[in-house]
Amino acid sequence: MSLYSTQRLQSLRMIVTGGGTGGHTYPALTTVTTLQARLAATGVTPELLWVGVADGLEATIAVRHGIPFKAVTTGKLRRSTSPKDIARNVVDAFRIPLGIVQAAYTVARTRPAVVLSTGGFVSVPIGLAAALFRVPYLLHEQTLSLGLANRILARVATRILLSHEASLEHLPPKARQRAVVTGNPIRPAVLQGDPAKGLAAYGLDPAVPLVLVTGGASGAQQVNRMLAEALPGLLQHCQVVHQCGSLNHAEMQQVAANLPAHLAHRYRVVDFIHEELPDLLAAAAIVVARSGAGTVAELTALGKACVLIPYPYSAGGEQRITARHLTQQGAAVMLDGDEATADRLRDTINGLLADPGHRIALGRAAATHGRPDAADHVVTEILTAAAG
């Protein structure tokens, strides 16, 4: 018997949990804002509680968006057998049961109509508590291969919301029956970029093709180094906006300062791109990026021609799995392993710049993997589950 069986959609009460990285936090936020907008049209204000880790990104994001936030203790199981990681696992072995007790108390006290989790270790105690109290529990996975937390939770989730069709084969056969492909919710603003604004914001020339290089939320050292070396051979054919992360910002500014004067005006480097990202995405002829889940969701929703350089150490190799999948479908070009060199990057970009037909084909194939309506789809699943 569900803990919450009455007054379902007069006042939707929901727990959302997920966080750690931006990749887990932002899809939850987009879902919440889409849900609020959908329900506002029917006069219902959802009662939300975001459960996360006190010092996680999710705490800041929830507070900034006026969403009530509750912290629970959580732990992480590390596969490494280094003495440091074994010691951390011992500490976390005590934190995990404490988190489960706190989570059970939170779910029992809140009595939600539905629980949504978007990954990260914080979702484990809440997902288990939801299952314990038989609250409809939706699990969302952003990456193509399932993260460890979600592999545990897939066993107890009422519904498994996937970002990629190809993720189905990563689920145990029994769990597949409870799965649906919704896509990964992306910020609506990403789909509404204005190329002219992006070019103007960076003082760029509309007559020269733009290549946008992004290393994901914190930048990517490997990509920065490859690009630094490739720049002189690239800037003769295009202009480049490069998001390098804060760690390498000073170093890359030095690279910019050392460029020959006739090329320097074609290169812009920033540590992070804020609200102008949609405009730059819209203006870019080619995007060079890490294949993080959020970035890939955005690039495919926009149908962008892209060169993906997967982060080699991502959990379970998920960035590589995603980039390889898209490349096999003709929806991206991947530079990985020995191919991830400055020369290959320069030649790949110059080759694409000289071949508009290839760029169009890549963009079209990418769009077939894009799900611009993912947030709406996830919200429909939430409302269906809440209505029981």
Ligand SMILES: CC(=O)N[C@H]1[C@@H](OP(=O)(O)OP(=O)(O)OC[C@H]2O[C@@H](n3ccc(=O)[nH]c3=O)[C@H](O)[C@@H]2O)O[C@H](CO)[C@@H](O)[C@@H]1O
């Ligand atoms: C290094 C690492 O472990 N990365 C993981 C992390 O990625 P991470 O969170 O770094 O990257 P994602 O690609 O998932 O998301 C990046 C987000 O930041 C935005 N953005 C990026 C740069 C910028 O200047 N401005 C900006 O707004 C992008 O538009 C995107 O929305 O979580 C993802 C989802 O679990 C995983 O797939 C990645 O493997």
